[in-house]
Amino acid sequence: MKLEPRFLEKVANSAIQEGIADIVYSEFDTPLGRLLVARSDKGVCLIAYPGESQHALLGRLSTSLSPRIVLSQEALAKTQAIIISYLEGHTSSIDIPVDLTLVTSEFGRRVLDNVSLVARGRVTSYGRLAQECGHPGAARAAGTALGRNPVPIVVPCHRVMPSTGIVGGYGGGSWRKQYLLELEGALPKS
Amino acid sequence: MSSLPPFWLLVEQHGDELMRYARRLSGDDAEDVLQEALLKALRSYPKLGDGNHLRAWLYRVTTTAAWDHSARRRRRPEVLTDSLPVTMTDPHENDDDFGSLIGQLSPGARAALTLRYVEDLSYESIGTRLGCSPEAARQRVSTAVRSLRKRLT
Numbered sequence: 001m002k003l004e005p006r007f008l009e010k011v012a013n014s015a016i017q018e019g020i021a022d023i024v025y026s027e028f029d030t031p032l033g034r035l036l037v038a039r040s041d042k043g044v045c046l047i048a049y050p051g052e053s054q055h056a057l058l059g060r061l062s063t064s065l066s067p068r069i070v071l072s073q074e075a076l077a078k079t080q081a082i083i084i085s086y087l088e089g090h091t092s093s094i095d096i097p098v099d100l101t102l103v104t105s106e107f108g109r110r111v112l113d114n115v116s117l118v119a120r121g122r123v124t125s126y127g128r129l130a131q132e133c134g135h136p137g138a139a140r141a142a143g144t145a146l147g148r149n150p151v152p153i154v155v156p157c158h159r160v161m162p163s164t165g166i167v168g169g170y171g172g173g174s175w176r177k178q179y180l181l182e183l184e185g186a187l188p189k190s
Numbered sequence: 191m192s193s194l195p196p197f198w199l200l201v202e203q204h205g206d207e208l209m210r211y212a213r214r215l216s217g218d219d220a221e222d223v224l225q226e227a228l229l230k231a232l233r234s235y236p237k238l239g240d241g242n243h244l245r246a247w248l249y250r251v252t253t254t255a256a257w258d259h260s261a262r263r264r265r266r267p268e269v270l271t272d273s274l275p276v277t278m279t280d281p282h283e284n285d286d287d288f289g290s291l292i293g294q295l296s297p298g299a300r301a302a303l304t305l306r307y308v309e310d311l312s313y314e315s316i317g318t319r320l321g322c323s324p325e326a327a328r329q330r331v332s333t334a335v336r337s338l339r340k341r342l343t
Contacts, residue, residue, distance in 0.1 A: 002206055003201075003205040003206055003209055007221060007224075007225070008201070008205070010225065011201075011225050011228050011229065012198075014225065014229055015228075015229060015232055018229065018233075020229070020232050020233050021232070023196075025198075055199065058196035058198070058199060059195065059196060061196065062192055062194060062195060062196040063192055063193070066192065066236065067192045067194035067195065067196055067197055067235060067236060068197055068232055068235055068236060069196040069197050069198050069199075070197065070198050070201075070232075071198045
């Protein structure tokens with residue numbers, strides 16, 4: 001006897017309504033592959049590209065935020081629609097509240113706050129970002145902080161490129177960074 | 191910082207067997223019982239000290255949820271008449287209540303359920319403790335669950 005998705009969704013929704021589900025997550029397909037998205041009551045706290053195991057990702061949330069984690073496609077339907085619409089190019093902004101609890105260092109938070117100010121269609125460099133965070137010369141540390149961004153796409157860490165002009169590294173892989181920068185008009189369509 | 195696994199992974203891992211167990215205890219009400227059990231488990235989940243024996247814990251929570259469900263069903267006709275309002279306090283909210291619930295069974299049934307759903311032992315280990323084969327241990331647990339069900343209906 002396999003538990004039916006309808007039953008599981010009902011349990012999850014009851015838990016959410018009662019306020020005992022601290023984290024809700026779901027997985028869905030996008031032009032960038034299947035994403036795992038999780039949110040707390042403050043906002044989206046994790047967006048993960050395919051690659052890292054679901055157990056490891058949820059385990060990280062359990063350890064750092066709360067073990068009361070449930071799966072619900074319904075509860076994240078709106079968030080899912082916003083992300084897919086953006087990635088398919090139907091909308092030009094992605095307004096979703098974020099929860100950066102997983103970012104534990106003050107410098108890391110500052111880097112992500114600053115990169116959020118880079119407008120769609122624009123890019124900055126690691127060095128310049130570090131400078132704006134008050135740490136000129138800490139370009140490499142800024143890169144590390146961007147690599148640990150728990151909510152890529154929404155916090156646009158892809159809008160940082162090496163000063164050499166190449167696309168550069170990205171947690172989700174260079175092709176995803178290229179896709180996002182082309183989508184936003186920062187790079188010509190290849 | 192929690193060392194507990196994400197709750198939903200437990201549901202994915204043990205949900206099917208818990209549904210089978212709920213069906214054995216509560217028949218057609220199994221879905222309602224399991225839903226109540228999972229919500230009850232989620233409510234108290236962060237208070238668990240560690241991640242040991244979580245499967246056995248879920249069985250105990252399901253057992254008490256089946257009992258609560260049965261008790262509510264038995265009370266329902268009284269509520270519909272003009273009798274005094276029934277107090278809906280939950281006598282089995284705590285995990286310890288599993289002990290008082292199975293305390294109403296025979297010593298043999300109690301031992302089988304305790305070894306399986308409190309000590310979280312395999313049928314092989316239960317057999318060793320009770321001095322019987324693993325298959326006989328499985329039978330004893332099964333008989334004990336049936337006795338439990340009789341008390342719920």
